[in-house]
Amino acid sequence: QTPGSGQQVWPGTVTVPVTNLTVLADPKDGQVTVQVPFYVTDNGGAKSNTSTVMVPFTTPVVSLSGNVFHDANALTDTTVNSTSQLAIPTGLYATLVDANGQAVKTVAVGSNGAYDFGTVTPATYSVVLHQTSTGSTTPALPSGWINTGEHLGANAGSDGTVNGILPNITVATTNVTNANFGVQQPPMTSDKTLPSRVNPGGTTTVNLSNEFTFSDVDGTPQTITFTQFPANTTTVTINGTTYVPAGQTPGSGQQVWPGTVTVPVTNLTVLADPKDGQVTVQVPFYVTDNGGAKSNTSTVMVPFTTPVVSLSGNVFHDANALTDTTVNSTSQLAIPTGLYATLVDANGQAVKTVAVGSNGAYDFGTVTPATYSVVLHQTSTGSTTPALPSGWINTGEHLGANAGSDGTVNGILPNITVATTNVTNANFGVQQPPVTSDKTLPSRVNPGGTTTVNLSNEFTFSDVDGTPQTITFTQFPANTTTVTIGTTTYVPAGQTPGSGQQVWPGTVTVPVTNLTVLADPKDGQVTVQVPFYVTDNGGARVTRAR
Ligand SMILES: [Ca+2]
Ligand SMILES: [Ca+2]
Ligand SMILES: [Ca+2]
Ligand SMILES: [Ca+2]
Numbered sequence: 001q002t003p004g005s006g007q008q009v010w011p012g013t014v015t016v017p018v019t020n021l022t023v024l025a026d027p028k029d030g031q032v033t034v035q036v037p038f039y040v041t042d043n044g045g046a047k048s049n050t051s052t053v054m055v056p057f058t059t060p061v062v063s064l065s066g067n068v069f070h071d072a073n074a075l076t077d078t079t080v081n082s083t084s085q086l087a088i089p090t091g092l093y094a095t096l097v098d099a100n101g102q103a104v105k106t107v108a109v110g111s112n113g114a115y116d117f118g119t120v121t122p123a124t125y126s127v128v129l130h131q132t133s134t135g136s137t138t139p140a141l142p143s144g145w146i147n148t149g150e151h152l153g154a155n156a157g158s159d160g161t162v163n164g165i166l167p168n169i170t171v172a173t174t175n176v177t178n179a180n181f182g183v184q185q186p187p188m189t190s191d192k193t194l195p196s197r198v199n200p201g202g203t204t205t206v207n208l209s210n211e212f213t214f215s216d217v218d219g220t221p222q223t224i225t226f227t228q229f230p231a232n233t234t235t236v237t238i239n240g241t242t243y244v245p246a247g248q249t250p251g252s253g254q255q256v257w258p259g260t261v262t263v264p265v266t267n268l269t270v271l272a273d274p275k276d277g278q279v280t281v282q283v284p285f286y287v288t289d290n291g292g293a294k295s296n297t298s299t300v301m302v303p304f305t306t307p308v309v310s311l312s313g314n315v316f317h318d319a320n321a322l323t324d325t326t327v328n329s330t331s332q333l334a335i336p337t338g339l340y341a342t343l344v345d346a347n348g349q350a351v352k353t354v355a356v357g358s359n360g361a362y363d364f365g366t367v368t369p370a371t372y373s374v375v376l377h378q379t380s381t382g383s384t385t386p387a388l389p390s391g392w393i394n395t396g397e398h399l400g401a402n403a404g405s406d407g408t409v410n411g412i413l414p415n416i417t418v419a420t421t422n423v424t425n426a427n428f429g430v431q432q433p434p435v436t437s438d439k440t441l442p443s444r445v446n447p448g449g450t451t452t453v454n455l456s457n458e459f460t461f462s463d464v465d466g467t468p469q470t471i472t473f474t475q476f477p478a479n480t481t482t483v484t485i486g487t488t489t490y491v492p493a494g495q496t497p498g499s500g501q502q503v504w505p506g507t508v509t510v511p512v513t514n515l516t517v518l519a520d521p522k523d524g525q526v527t528v529q530v531p532f533y534v535t536d537n538g539g540a541r542v543t544r545a546r
Helices: none
Strands: 033-038 051-056 062-070 093-097 103-108 114-120 123-130 146-152 165-171 179-184 188-190 213-215 221-226 233-238 241-244 254-256 261-264 270-274 280-289 298-305 309-317 340-344 350-355 361-367 370-377 393-399 412-418 426-431 435-437 460-462 468-473 480-485 488-491 501-503 508-511 517-521 532-536
Touching (some): 062 093, 062 123, 062 165, 188 280, 270 280, 309 340, 309 412, 393 412, 412 426, 435 532
Antiparallel strands (some): 093 103, 146 179, 280 298, 340 370, 370 412, 393 426, 435 460, 468 508, 468 532, 480 517
16 A cells, blocks of 8 residues: 555564554454554563454444425525425435445435434435435435425535435434425416407507416415516516517617516516407416425416407588588488498508498498508499599598598598497598589670670579589689679779779689679670689589680
8 A cells, every 4th residue: 555644564564662662553444353463572582472452343323314394485594494384295215325326225204304314334425315215316306396405404504406415424423413305395387368358459458467377385476477578469568667579679668578577476467468460468477486496387378359340431412511520411412323432451452342322321341450541432343542423522531420520631531440349430521513504695796885794694503412602703804894793893914903993813702692793895806705613512613614
Protein backbone atom coordinates (compact mmCIF):
# COMPACT_ATOMS: atom_id res chain seq x y z
CA GLN A 1 0.00 0.00 0.00
CA THR A 2 1.31 3.47 -0.74
CA PRO A 3 2.18 5.26 2.51
CA GLY A 4 0.72 8.64 3.26
CA SER A 5 2.76 11.66 4.28
CA GLY A 6 4.90 10.76 7.36
CA GLN A 7 4.01 7.06 6.98
CA GLN A 8 6.18 4.10 6.00
CA VAL A 9 5.53 0.79 4.38
CA TRP A 10 5.72 -2.09 6.96
CA PRO A 11 9.34 -3.31 6.63
CA GLY A 12 8.62 -6.99 7.61
CA THR A 13 9.54 -6.82 11.31
CA VAL A 14 9.94 -3.84 13.59
CA THR A 15 12.20 -4.04 16.68
CA VAL A 16 12.31 -1.29 19.29
CA PRO A 17 13.41 -1.01 22.92
CA VAL A 18 10.89 -2.43 25.40
CA THR A 19 11.25 0.74 27.48
CA ASN A 20 8.87 3.65 26.80
CA LEU A 21 7.01 1.47 24.25
CA THR A 22 3.88 2.97 22.56
CA VAL A 23 1.72 0.91 20.19
CA LEU A 24 -1.47 2.42 18.71
CA ALA A 25 -3.67 0.35 16.32
CA ASP A 26 -6.47 1.64 14.01
CA PRO A 27 -8.91 -1.27 13.71
CA LYS A 28 -10.64 -1.88 10.40
CA ASP A 29 -14.37 -0.98 10.49
CA GLY A 30 -16.85 -3.61 11.54
CA GLN A 31 -16.79 -6.63 13.81
CA VAL A 32 -13.05 -7.53 13.64
CA THR A 33 -10.26 -8.77 15.99
CA VAL A 34 -6.98 -6.90 15.88
CA GLN A 35 -4.00 -9.35 16.33
CA VAL A 36 -0.46 -8.09 17.17
CA PRO A 37 2.20 -10.92 17.21
CA PHE A 38 5.53 -10.14 18.96
CA TYR A 39 8.61 -11.60 20.68
CA VAL A 40 11.28 -10.03 22.94
CA THR A 41 15.09 -10.33 22.99
CA ASP A 42 17.08 -10.36 26.32
CA ASN A 43 20.38 -8.76 27.33
CA GLY A 44 22.18 -11.95 26.17
CA GLY A 45 20.62 -11.63 22.67
CA ALA A 46 18.28 -14.63 23.23
CA LYS A 47 14.79 -14.43 21.49
CA SER A 48 11.65 -15.41 23.32
CA ASN A 49 8.81 -17.49 21.95
CA THR A 50 6.23 -15.47 19.83
CA SER A 51 2.90 -14.50 21.41
CA THR A 52 -0.09 -12.42 20.16
CA VAL A 53 -2.11 -9.59 21.67
CA MET A 54 -5.73 -9.93 20.43
CA VAL A 55 -8.33 -7.11 20.56
CA PRO A 56 -11.85 -8.12 19.42
CA PHE A 57 -14.11 -5.23 18.25
CA THR A 58 -17.92 -5.21 17.94
CA THR A 59 -20.03 -2.98 15.60
CA PRO A 60 -22.13 -0.30 17.32
CA VAL A 61 -25.89 -1.01 17.71
CA VAL A 62 -27.28 2.12 15.93
CA SER A 63 -30.55 2.62 14.07
CA LEU A 64 -31.84 4.84 11.25
CA SER A 65 -35.43 6.12 11.12
CA GLY A 66 -37.47 8.98 9.76
CA ASN A 67 -40.90 10.24 8.74
CA VAL A 68 -42.98 11.00 5.67
CA PHE A 69 -44.95 14.16 6.35
CA HIS A 70 -48.03 15.49 4.56
CA ASP A 71 -46.42 18.88 3.96
CA ALA A 72 -49.06 20.91 2.15
CA ASN A 73 -47.07 24.13 2.29
CA ALA A 74 -43.93 22.33 1.07
CA LEU A 75 -40.75 24.36 1.54
CA THR A 76 -42.55 27.71 1.62
CA ASP A 77 -41.79 27.58 5.36
CA THR A 78 -38.28 26.19 4.58
CA THR A 79 -39.20 23.14 6.67
CA VAL A 80 -40.02 19.53 5.85
CA ASN A 81 -42.90 19.10 8.28
CA SER A 82 -46.54 18.13 8.69
CA THR A 83 -48.76 21.00 7.48
CA SER A 84 -51.93 19.13 6.64
CA GLN A 85 -54.36 17.21 8.81
CA LEU A 86 -54.86 14.72 6.02
CA ALA A 87 -53.13 11.35 5.93
CA ILE A 88 -50.19 10.55 3.71
CA PRO A 89 -50.86 8.06 0.92
CA THR A 90 -50.83 4.34 1.67
CA GLY A 91 -48.39 1.90 0.03
CA LEU A 92 -45.19 3.86 0.65
CA TYR A 93 -41.84 2.16 1.30
CA ALA A 94 -38.39 3.45 2.26
CA THR A 95 -35.26 1.76 0.95
CA LEU A 96 -31.82 2.16 2.51
CA VAL A 97 -29.23 2.48 -0.26
CA ASP A 98 -25.50 2.13 0.38
CA ALA A 99 -22.65 4.17 -1.05
CA ASN A 100 -22.47 1.80 -4.04
CA GLY A 101 -26.12 2.43 -4.91
CA GLN A 102 -27.17 -1.00 -3.67
CA ALA A 103 -30.45 -1.42 -1.81
CA VAL A 104 -29.64 -2.63 1.69
CA LYS A 105 -32.98 -2.77 3.45
CA THR A 106 -36.61 -1.82 2.65
CA VAL A 107 -39.32 -1.04 5.22
CA ALA A 108 -42.94 0.04 4.92
CA VAL A 109 -43.90 3.57 5.89
CA GLY A 110 -46.54 3.49 8.64
CA SER A 111 -49.91 5.15 8.32
CA ASN A 112 -48.61 7.83 10.70
CA GLY A 113 -45.74 8.49 8.30
CA ALA A 114 -43.00 6.92 10.46
CA TYR A 115 -40.50 4.39 9.12
CA ASP A 116 -37.58 2.67 10.88
CA PHE A 117 -34.76 0.60 9.37
CA GLY A 118 -33.81 -0.68 12.86
CA THR A 119 -30.14 -1.44 13.44
CA VAL A 120 -27.93 -0.55 10.51
CA THR A 121 -24.23 -0.96 9.94
CA PRO A 122 -22.39 2.33 10.37
CA ALA A 123 -21.77 3.79 6.93
CA THR A 124 -23.05 6.56 4.64
CA TYR A 125 -26.43 5.92 3.04
CA SER A 126 -29.27 7.38 1.01
CA VAL A 127 -32.94 6.72 1.69
CA VAL A 128 -35.34 6.48 -1.25
CA LEU A 129 -39.14 6.86 -0.89
CA HIS A 130 -41.22 4.75 -3.28
CA GLN A 131 -44.06 2.25 -3.63
CA THR A 132 -42.29 -1.09 -4.16
CA SER A 133 -42.50 -3.52 -1.23
CA THR A 134 -39.48 -5.44 -2.52
CA GLY A 135 -37.36 -2.32 -2.56
CA SER A 136 -36.34 0.25 -5.16
CA THR A 137 -33.62 2.82 -5.67
CA THR A 138 -35.95 4.97 -7.80
CA PRO A 139 -38.34 7.32 -6.01
CA ALA A 140 -42.04 7.09 -6.81
CA LEU A 141 -45.32 8.34 -5.38
CA PRO A 142 -48.95 7.46 -6.06
CA SER A 143 -50.79 9.46 -8.70
CA GLY A 144 -51.92 12.80 -7.35
CA TRP A 145 -48.99 13.15 -4.97
CA ILE A 146 -45.69 14.97 -5.32
CA ASN A 147 -42.51 15.26 -3.26
CA THR A 148 -42.11 18.57 -1.45
CA GLY A 149 -38.61 18.19 0.01
CA GLU A 150 -36.30 16.04 2.13
CA HIS A 151 -34.23 16.92 5.18
CA LEU A 152 -32.15 15.12 7.79
CA GLY A 153 -33.36 16.64 11.03
CA ALA A 154 -36.52 18.14 12.50
CA ASN A 155 -35.23 21.67 12.05
CA ALA A 156 -35.58 23.98 9.05
CA GLY A 157 -33.67 23.08 5.94
CA SER A 158 -33.66 20.64 3.09
CA ASP A 159 -31.27 18.60 1.02
CA GLY A 160 -31.63 21.05 -1.83
CA THR A 161 -33.25 18.73 -4.37
CA VAL A 162 -36.93 17.85 -4.16
CA ASN A 163 -36.91 14.31 -5.53
CA GLY A 164 -37.86 11.68 -2.94
CA ILE A 165 -34.22 10.84 -2.18
CA LEU A 166 -32.42 11.87 1.01
CA PRO A 167 -28.67 11.37 0.45
CA ASN A 168 -25.53 11.71 2.62
CA ILE A 169 -26.88 10.10 5.80
CA THR A 170 -23.84 9.14 7.82
CA VAL A 171 -24.52 6.47 10.45
CA ALA A 172 -21.76 6.21 13.01
CA THR A 173 -22.13 5.52 16.71
CA THR A 174 -25.49 7.11 17.53
CA ASN A 175 -29.01 6.54 16.29
CA VAL A 176 -30.03 8.63 13.29
CA THR A 177 -33.62 9.89 13.39
CA ASN A 178 -35.65 12.35 11.34
CA ALA A 179 -34.52 11.25 7.92
CA ASN A 180 -37.62 13.07 6.78
CA PHE A 181 -39.61 13.34 3.56
CA GLY A 182 -42.48 15.68 2.62
CA VAL A 183 -45.30 14.90 0.18
CA GLN A 184 -48.43 16.78 -0.81
CA GLN A 185 -51.29 16.77 -3.29
CA PRO A 186 -50.98 19.39 -6.03
CA PRO A 187 -54.11 21.30 -7.02
CA MET A 188 -56.36 20.06 -9.79
CA THR A 189 -58.09 21.84 -12.66
CA SER A 190 -60.80 20.64 -15.02
CA ASP A 191 -61.63 21.39 -18.60
CA LYS A 192 -64.93 23.14 -19.05
CA THR A 193 -66.95 23.67 -22.20
CA LEU A 194 -69.59 26.32 -21.82
CA PRO A 195 -72.89 26.11 -23.68
CA SER A 196 -72.60 27.64 -27.11
CA ARG A 197 -73.82 31.15 -27.35
CA VAL A 198 -74.37 33.79 -29.98
CA ASN A 199 -71.22 35.65 -30.84
CA PRO A 200 -71.79 39.20 -29.62
CA GLY A 201 -69.74 40.57 -32.52
CA GLY A 202 -67.69 43.73 -32.61
CA THR A 203 -65.63 44.36 -29.49
CA THR A 204 -68.20 43.08 -27.01
CA THR A 205 -66.56 40.84 -24.43
CA VAL A 206 -67.82 37.78 -22.60
CA ASN A 207 -67.19 37.38 -18.88
CA LEU A 208 -65.33 34.15 -18.08
CA SER A 209 -64.33 35.16 -14.53
CA ASN A 210 -66.26 32.36 -12.86
CA GLU A 211 -65.69 29.60 -15.42
CA PHE A 212 -62.32 28.30 -14.20
CA THR A 213 -62.70 25.03 -12.27
CA PHE A 214 -59.96 24.17 -9.78
CA SER A 215 -59.47 22.71 -6.29
CA ASP A 216 -56.76 21.65 -3.87
CA VAL A 217 -57.51 18.73 -1.52
CA ASP A 218 -54.91 19.59 1.09
CA GLY A 219 -54.42 23.32 0.71
CA THR A 220 -55.46 26.43 -1.13
CA PRO A 221 -55.00 27.44 -4.76
CA GLN A 222 -53.20 30.74 -4.65
CA THR A 223 -52.63 31.85 -8.23
CA ILE A 224 -53.99 31.10 -11.67
CA THR A 225 -51.70 31.16 -14.69
CA PHE A 226 -52.89 31.66 -18.25
CA THR A 227 -50.40 29.80 -20.36
CA GLN A 228 -51.09 31.32 -23.75
CA PHE A 229 -53.13 33.99 -25.45
CA PRO A 230 -56.62 32.52 -25.68
CA ALA A 231 -57.40 31.10 -29.10
CA ASN A 232 -60.01 32.90 -31.19
CA THR A 233 -60.05 36.05 -29.13
CA THR A 234 -59.25 39.56 -30.27
CA THR A 235 -58.37 40.80 -26.79
CA VAL A 236 -58.44 39.35 -23.30
CA THR A 237 -58.71 41.48 -20.18
CA ILE A 238 -57.36 39.92 -16.98
CA ASN A 239 -57.91 41.87 -13.77
CA GLY A 240 -58.28 45.06 -15.73
CA THR A 241 -55.29 44.70 -18.05
CA THR A 242 -56.20 44.24 -21.70
CA TYR A 243 -53.85 42.15 -23.82
CA VAL A 244 -53.53 41.79 -27.57
CA PRO A 245 -51.75 38.82 -29.20
CA ALA A 246 -48.01 38.86 -29.72
CA GLY A 247 -47.09 40.55 -32.96
CA GLN A 248 -49.99 42.97 -32.83
CA THR A 249 -49.64 46.63 -31.93
CA PRO A 250 -51.52 47.30 -28.69
CA GLY A 251 -54.00 50.14 -28.53
CA SER A 252 -53.93 52.82 -25.88
CA GLY A 253 -53.91 51.23 -22.43
CA GLN A 254 -53.35 47.75 -23.88
CA GLN A 255 -50.38 45.43 -23.62
CA VAL A 256 -48.92 42.72 -25.80
CA TRP A 257 -49.46 39.26 -24.33
CA PRO A 258 -46.25 38.52 -22.37
CA GLY A 259 -46.32 34.71 -22.81
CA THR A 260 -47.99 33.77 -19.56
CA VAL A 261 -50.01 35.80 -17.10
CA THR A 262 -50.28 34.83 -13.42
CA VAL A 263 -52.68 36.54 -11.03
CA PRO A 264 -54.28 35.65 -7.68
CA VAL A 265 -57.29 33.36 -7.90
CA THR A 266 -59.26 35.69 -5.63
CA ASN A 267 -61.27 38.48 -7.27
CA LEU A 268 -60.36 37.16 -10.70
CA THR A 269 -61.86 38.90 -13.71
CA VAL A 270 -61.38 37.53 -17.21
CA LEU A 271 -63.12 39.19 -20.14
CA ALA A 272 -62.58 37.81 -23.64
CA ASP A 273 -63.49 39.52 -26.88
CA PRO A 274 -64.20 36.64 -29.26
CA LYS A 275 -63.28 36.97 -32.88
CA ASP A 276 -66.36 37.47 -35.00
CA GLY A 277 -68.11 34.47 -36.43
CA GLN A 278 -68.51 30.83 -35.47
CA VAL A 279 -65.42 30.33 -33.30
CA THR A 280 -64.52 28.60 -30.04
CA VAL A 281 -62.60 30.68 -27.55
CA GLN A 282 -60.08 28.53 -25.65
CA VAL A 283 -58.46 29.70 -22.43
CA PRO A 284 -55.77 27.30 -21.11
CA PHE A 285 -54.78 27.71 -17.46
CA TYR A 286 -53.32 26.06 -14.40
CA VAL A 287 -53.34 26.98 -10.74
CA THR A 288 -50.63 26.93 -8.09
CA ASP A 289 -51.32 25.97 -4.47
CA ASN A 290 -49.97 27.33 -1.18
CA GLY A 291 -47.09 24.89 -1.44
CA GLY A 292 -46.10 26.23 -4.85
CA ALA A 293 -47.31 23.08 -6.61
CA LYS A 294 -48.78 23.51 -10.08
CA SER A 295 -51.91 21.76 -11.19
CA ASN A 296 -52.51 20.12 -14.52
CA THR A 297 -53.38 22.52 -17.33
CA SER A 298 -57.03 22.67 -18.35
CA THR A 299 -58.95 24.73 -20.87
CA VAL A 300 -62.15 26.71 -20.68
CA MET A 301 -63.84 26.50 -24.05
CA VAL A 302 -66.60 28.84 -25.19
CA PRO A 303 -68.18 27.94 -28.53
CA PHE A 304 -69.84 30.83 -30.30
CA THR A 305 -72.45 30.65 -32.97
CA THR A 306 -73.20 33.33 -35.45
CA PRO A 307 -76.49 34.99 -34.65
CA VAL A 308 -79.48 34.40 -36.88
CA VAL A 309 -80.16 38.01 -37.72
CA SER A 310 -81.78 39.57 -40.71
CA LEU A 311 -81.45 42.83 -42.58
CA SER A 312 -84.40 44.52 -44.23
CA GLY A 313 -85.65 47.91 -45.27
CA ASN A 314 -87.94 49.89 -47.51
CA VAL A 315 -87.94 52.01 -50.60
CA PHE A 316 -90.32 54.88 -49.99
CA HIS A 317 -91.94 57.15 -52.53
CA ASP A 318 -90.76 60.26 -50.74
CA ALA A 319 -92.14 63.14 -52.77
CA ASN A 320 -91.04 65.77 -50.28
CA ALA A 321 -87.54 64.20 -50.07
CA LEU A 322 -85.51 65.48 -47.09
CA THR A 323 -87.44 68.75 -46.80
CA ASP A 324 -88.97 67.11 -43.71
CA THR A 325 -85.50 65.68 -42.79
CA THR A 326 -87.06 62.20 -43.01
CA VAL A 327 -86.77 59.32 -45.46
CA ASN A 328 -90.43 58.34 -45.52
CA SER A 329 -93.47 57.75 -47.67
CA THR A 330 -94.93 61.10 -48.71
CA SER A 331 -96.76 60.09 -51.85
CA GLN A 332 -99.71 57.80 -52.40
CA LEU A 333 -98.21 56.67 -55.68
CA ALA A 334 -96.31 53.42 -56.11
CA ILE A 335 -92.56 53.20 -56.32
CA PRO A 336 -91.17 52.13 -59.69
CA THR A 337 -91.09 48.46 -60.58
CA GLY A 338 -87.90 46.60 -61.31
CA LEU A 339 -85.91 47.75 -58.28
CA TYR A 340 -83.36 45.53 -56.53
CA ALA A 341 -81.34 45.92 -53.36
CA THR A 342 -77.82 44.50 -53.15
CA LEU A 343 -76.02 43.78 -49.88
CA VAL A 344 -72.36 44.84 -50.22
CA ASP A 345 -69.67 43.78 -47.77
CA ALA A 346 -66.83 45.86 -46.35
CA ASN A 347 -64.62 44.86 -49.30
CA GLY A 348 -67.15 46.20 -51.78
CA GLN A 349 -68.27 42.74 -52.85
CA ALA A 350 -71.92 42.04 -53.56
CA VAL A 351 -73.14 39.47 -51.06
CA LYS A 352 -76.82 39.10 -51.81
CA THR A 353 -79.41 40.71 -54.06
CA VAL A 354 -83.16 40.76 -53.48
CA ALA A 355 -86.05 42.32 -55.35
CA VAL A 356 -87.85 45.27 -53.83
CA GLY A 357 -91.52 44.46 -53.39
CA SER A 358 -94.29 46.53 -54.93
CA ASN A 359 -94.96 47.88 -51.45
CA GLY A 360 -91.35 49.06 -51.26
CA ALA A 361 -90.20 46.44 -48.76
CA TYR A 362 -87.08 44.36 -49.27
CA ASP A 363 -85.55 41.74 -46.98
CA PHE A 364 -82.15 40.07 -47.26
CA GLY A 365 -83.24 37.46 -44.71
CA THR A 366 -80.48 36.01 -42.52
CA VAL A 367 -77.12 37.71 -42.96
CA THR A 368 -73.73 37.09 -41.37
CA PRO A 369 -72.97 39.72 -38.75
CA ALA A 370 -70.69 42.35 -40.26
CA THR A 371 -70.80 45.89 -41.56
CA TYR A 372 -72.49 46.36 -44.91
CA SER A 373 -73.78 48.82 -47.45
CA VAL A 374 -77.02 48.42 -49.36
CA VAL A 375 -77.22 49.65 -52.95
CA LEU A 376 -80.53 50.34 -54.73
CA HIS A 377 -80.54 49.59 -58.46
CA GLN A 378 -82.31 47.81 -61.33
CA THR A 379 -80.14 44.73 -61.99
CA SER A 380 -81.67 41.41 -60.94
CA THR A 381 -78.24 39.74 -60.83
CA GLY A 382 -76.93 42.37 -58.45
CA SER A 383 -74.95 45.57 -58.75
CA THR A 384 -72.80 47.78 -56.56
CA THR A 385 -73.73 50.88 -58.60
CA PRO A 386 -76.99 52.62 -57.78
CA ALA A 387 -79.48 53.18 -60.58
CA LEU A 388 -83.12 54.17 -60.94
CA PRO A 389 -85.55 54.11 -63.84
CA SER A 390 -85.77 57.20 -66.01
CA GLY A 391 -87.93 59.85 -64.37
CA TRP A 392 -86.97 58.84 -60.85
CA ILE A 393 -84.34 60.20 -58.51
CA ASN A 394 -83.00 59.29 -55.11
CA THR A 395 -84.14 61.56 -52.30
CA GLY A 396 -82.11 60.22 -49.37
CA GLU A 397 -81.17 57.14 -47.36
CA HIS A 398 -81.39 56.48 -43.63
CA LEU A 399 -80.99 53.57 -41.25
CA GLY A 400 -84.03 53.88 -39.03
CA ALA A 401 -87.60 55.08 -39.25
CA ASN A 402 -86.77 58.29 -37.45
CA ALA A 403 -85.61 61.60 -38.88
CA GLY A 404 -82.16 61.75 -40.37
CA SER A 405 -80.18 60.61 -43.37
CA ASP A 406 -76.79 59.25 -44.27
CA GLY A 407 -75.77 62.67 -45.56
CA THR A 408 -75.29 61.74 -49.22
CA VAL A 409 -78.29 61.33 -51.53
CA ASN A 410 -77.02 58.64 -53.89
CA GLY A 411 -78.96 55.38 -53.61
CA ILE A 412 -76.33 53.86 -51.29
CA LEU A 413 -76.87 53.32 -47.55
CA PRO A 414 -73.46 52.61 -45.97
CA ASN A 415 -72.27 51.68 -42.47
CA ILE A 416 -74.98 49.18 -41.61
CA THR A 417 -73.61 47.10 -38.74
CA VAL A 418 -75.37 43.79 -38.28
CA ALA A 419 -74.58 42.23 -34.91
CA THR A 420 -76.93 40.21 -32.74
CA THR A 421 -80.32 41.72 -33.50
CA ASN A 422 -82.32 42.09 -36.66
CA VAL A 423 -81.66 45.28 -38.59
CA THR A 424 -84.75 46.86 -40.09
CA ASN A 425 -85.51 50.13 -41.79
CA ALA A 426 -82.48 50.31 -44.03
CA ASN A 427 -84.56 52.82 -45.92
CA PHE A 428 -84.33 54.59 -49.27
CA GLY A 429 -86.41 57.42 -50.69
CA VAL A 430 -87.18 57.99 -54.38
CA GLN A 431 -89.41 60.43 -56.16
CA GLN A 432 -90.29 61.77 -59.57
CA PRO A 433 -88.88 65.20 -60.30
CA PRO A 434 -91.14 67.67 -62.08
CA VAL A 435 -91.08 67.90 -65.83
CA THR A 436 -91.41 70.86 -68.16
CA SER A 437 -92.14 71.04 -71.85
CA ASP A 438 -90.87 73.23 -74.63
CA LYS A 439 -93.57 75.32 -76.18
CA THR A 440 -93.50 77.30 -79.43
CA LEU A 441 -96.28 79.89 -79.64
CA PRO A 442 -97.89 80.82 -82.94
CA SER A 443 -95.95 83.53 -84.77
CA ARG A 444 -97.31 86.99 -84.36
CA VAL A 445 -96.59 90.52 -85.55
CA ASN A 446 -93.87 92.20 -83.55
CA PRO A 447 -95.61 95.00 -81.62
CA GLY A 448 -92.49 97.21 -81.84
CA GLY A 449 -91.35 99.87 -79.41
CA THR A 450 -91.54 98.93 -75.73
CA THR A 451 -94.78 97.06 -75.98
CA THR A 452 -94.57 93.74 -74.11
CA VAL A 453 -96.12 90.37 -74.74
CA ASN A 454 -97.63 88.46 -71.82
CA LEU A 455 -96.08 84.99 -71.46
CA SER A 456 -97.41 84.36 -67.93
CA ASN A 457 -99.48 81.35 -68.88
CA GLU A 458 -97.17 79.86 -71.48
CA PHE A 459 -94.91 77.78 -69.19
CA THR A 460 -95.81 74.09 -69.25
CA PHE A 461 -94.82 71.98 -66.29
CA SER A 462 -96.13 69.25 -64.01
CA ASP A 463 -95.11 67.01 -61.14
CA VAL A 464 -96.62 63.55 -61.03
CA ASP A 465 -96.10 62.98 -57.35
CA GLY A 466 -96.04 66.44 -55.88
CA THR A 467 -96.28 70.13 -56.56
CA PRO A 468 -94.00 72.41 -58.55
CA GLN A 469 -93.07 75.13 -56.14
CA THR A 470 -90.85 77.56 -58.00
CA ILE A 471 -89.96 78.44 -61.55
CA THR A 472 -86.44 79.47 -62.40
CA PHE A 473 -85.47 81.49 -65.46
CA THR A 474 -81.95 80.43 -66.26
CA GLN A 475 -80.84 83.26 -68.55
CA PHE A 476 -81.99 86.57 -69.87
CA PRO A 477 -84.53 85.71 -72.62
CA ALA A 478 -83.00 85.87 -76.05
CA ASN A 479 -84.24 88.61 -78.39
CA THR A 480 -85.89 90.66 -75.66
CA THR A 481 -85.14 94.21 -74.61
CA THR A 482 -86.57 93.83 -71.13
CA VAL A 483 -88.35 91.09 -69.27
CA THR A 484 -90.63 91.73 -66.32
CA ILE A 485 -91.05 88.86 -63.85
CA GLY A 486 -93.54 89.59 -61.12
CA THR A 487 -93.05 93.30 -60.49
CA THR A 488 -89.38 93.51 -61.44
CA THR A 489 -88.19 94.57 -64.87
CA TYR A 490 -84.78 93.33 -65.94
CA VAL A 491 -82.36 94.53 -68.61
CA PRO A 492 -79.54 92.29 -69.94
CA ALA A 493 -76.19 92.17 -68.22
CA GLY A 494 -73.88 94.98 -69.41
CA GLN A 495 -76.73 97.40 -69.98
CA THR A 496 -77.53 100.31 -67.65
CA PRO A 497 -80.98 99.78 -66.13
CA GLY A 498 -83.51 102.55 -66.33
CA SER A 499 -85.40 103.89 -63.37
CA GLY A 500 -87.06 101.01 -61.48
CA GLN A 501 -85.19 98.40 -63.53
CA GLN A 502 -82.53 95.89 -62.56
CA VAL A 503 -79.70 94.19 -64.37
CA TRP A 504 -80.44 90.50 -64.99
CA PRO A 505 -78.80 88.69 -62.02
CA GLY A 506 -78.05 85.43 -63.86
CA THR A 507 -81.07 83.41 -62.79
CA VAL A 508 -84.40 84.47 -61.35
CA THR A 509 -86.54 82.11 -59.23
CA VAL A 510 -90.07 82.94 -58.22
CA PRO A 511 -93.10 80.95 -57.05
CA VAL A 512 -95.09 79.27 -59.79
CA THR A 513 -98.28 80.68 -58.37
CA ASN A 514 -99.45 84.13 -59.60
CA LEU A 515 -96.67 84.19 -62.14
CA THR A 516 -96.44 87.12 -64.46
CA VAL A 517 -93.90 87.25 -67.26
CA LEU A 518 -93.91 90.14 -69.70
CA ALA A 519 -91.33 90.25 -72.50
CA ASP A 520 -90.48 93.24 -74.66
CA PRO A 521 -89.28 91.70 -77.95
CA LYS A 522 -86.52 93.37 -79.85
CA ASP A 523 -87.87 95.02 -82.95
CA GLY A 524 -88.01 93.08 -86.15
CA GLN A 525 -88.40 89.46 -87.11
CA VAL A 526 -87.10 87.77 -83.98
CA THR A 527 -87.93 84.77 -81.79
CA VAL A 528 -88.08 85.41 -78.08
CA GLN A 529 -86.72 82.43 -76.11
CA VAL A 530 -87.40 82.02 -72.40
CA PRO A 531 -85.57 79.00 -70.86
CA PHE A 532 -86.89 77.82 -67.48
CA TYR A 533 -87.18 74.94 -65.12
CA VAL A 534 -89.35 74.26 -62.11
CA THR A 535 -88.58 72.79 -58.70
CA ASP A 536 -91.02 70.56 -56.88
CA ASN A 537 -91.92 70.29 -53.20
CA GLY A 538 -89.09 67.83 -52.73
CA GLY A 539 -86.55 70.28 -54.13
CA ALA A 540 -86.17 68.30 -57.36
CA ARG A 541 -85.88 70.01 -60.73
CA VAL A 542 -85.26 69.31 -64.35
CA THR A 543 -83.35 71.69 -66.55
CA ARG A 544 -84.65 71.05 -69.98
CA ALA A 545 -87.42 72.96 -71.76
CA ARG A 546 -87.78 76.57 -72.74
CA1 LIG B 1 -43.40 22.73 4.98
CA1 LIG C 1 -51.80 21.01 -2.33
CA1 LIG D 1 -89.40 62.99 -46.81
CA1 LIG E 1 -91.95 65.17 -57.48
